[in-house]
Each structure stands twice: as C-alpha cells, then as structure tokens.
Amino acid sequence: MFRRNSMFIRFAAKAMSVAMLVSLMAFTAACGGGDTVADDSAAQSSNAPESRSVVLYQFRYNPSSLTIPAGTTVTFKNRDPERHNINIAALNVDQNLDANQEWSYTFDTTGEFAVSNRFDDRMQLTVIVE
Incomplete structure (x- = not known):
C-alpha cells in the first residue's frame, strides 16, 4: 500500500508540474510574449x-x-x-x-x-x- 501511495504522489507531482508549465505558456502567449514586434525606436531617433x-x-x-x-x-x-x-x-x-x-x-x-x-x-x- 505504501508503494501505491508513493507512485500516486509522484504521478500527482508530475501532473501538477505539467499543468503549471502549460499555464505559464498560455499566460505568456496571452500577454504577447511570443509575438515579435519590430522596434522602430532606433529609426525614429535617427530621424529626430x-x-x-x-x-x-x-x-x-x-x-x-x-x-x-x-x-x-x-x-x-x-x-x-x-x-x-x-x-x-x-x-x-x-x-x-x-x-x-x-x-x-x-x-x-x-x-x-x-x-x-x-x-x-x-x-x-x-x-x-x-
């Protein structure tokens, strides 16, 4: 019985880690972390x-x-x-x-x-x- 509990605990810990990773990736995508936006501040400052x-x-x-x-x-x-x-x-x-x-x-x-x-x-x- 002890062996089943430790297997369950390891499974639950891995599942929580995967869930946290997926949540973090979703949050990053929602906040625009994956988008690449051209930085035109250098072009603006050279024309200023x-x-x-x-x-x-x-x-x-x-x-x-x-x-x-x-x-x-x-x-x-x-x-x-x-x-x-x-x-x-x-x-x-x-x-x-x-x-x-x-x-x-x-x-x-x-x-x-x-x-x-x-x-x-x-x-x-x-x-x-x-």
Missing part, C-alpha cells in the same frame, strides 16, 4: 532633430568649435554674471543674453559660420553645419 549646447562662461564660448548636421538646434547658455551677445553675421543673427539666460537657434543652412560677441571680441565660436 539633434540638439546641442554651447555654454558662455568665463568670457568664452564652450566649445569653441562645433560641427553639426543641418537641422540641429543649438542652445546658448549664458553662465557668466555679465550680459553676452550671440552674433552670426552671415545668418543675420544678433541676440543678447543676460546672466543665466538661454536662447536657441536651429541651424538649417549648411556652411561654416563665425559666431562672435559684440560686447567682447575675445569670444569666438566656429559652427560648421554639414
């Missing part, structure tokens, strides 16, 4: 416009040169306690920035552009738009 920052600090543009693709938005951030100016003569841009102020410009035209500060001629930046 870029953005870059230039910090005006210690009477310098940081970085002093920048190469970007056309369509990139550059945010100029004045971190000096004095007012600065962003002057891009070739693009007819002339923007003043007070201390801790930010301003953005989107470079849509390809070329090499000199950026200066009308208030301090030591501040120079070259932006190359490809």
Whole structure:
C-alpha cells in the first residue's frame, strides 16, 4: 500500500508540474510574449532633430568649435554674471543674453559660420553645419 501511495504522489507531482508549465505558456502567449514586434525606436531617433549646447562662461564660448548636421538646434547658455551677445553675421543673427539666460537657434543652412560677441571680441565660436 505504501508503494501505491508513493507512485500516486509522484504521478500527482508530475501532473501538477505539467499543468503549471502549460499555464505559464498560455499566460505568456496571452500577454504577447511570443509575438515579435519590430522596434522602430532606433529609426525614429535617427530621424529626430539633434540638439546641442554651447555654454558662455568665463568670457568664452564652450566649445569653441562645433560641427553639426543641418537641422540641429543649438542652445546658448549664458553662465557668466555679465550680459553676452550671440552674433552670426552671415545668418543675420544678433541676440543678447543676460546672466543665466538661454536662447536657441536651429541651424538649417549648411556652411561654416563665425559666431562672435559684440560686447567682447575675445569670444569666438566656429559652427560648421554639414
């Protein structure tokens, strides 16, 4: 009789294991675990416009040169306690920035552009738009 009980217990344990495995597979399929969906986030991010920052600090543009693709938005951030100016003569841009102020410009035209500060001629930046 003991032998029959142990056989029954082993059979019941195997049956429960199989039932749990089948349930888990059904749950995974119901939740979409078996579906393959194309991940297009990489394609979206490669088409998304870029953005870059230039910090005006210690009477310098940081970085002093920048190469970007056309369509990139550059945010100029004045971190000096004095007012600065962003002057891009070739693009007819002339923007003043007070201390801790930010301003953005989107470079849509390809070329090499000199950026200066009308208030301090030591501040120079070259932006190359490809």
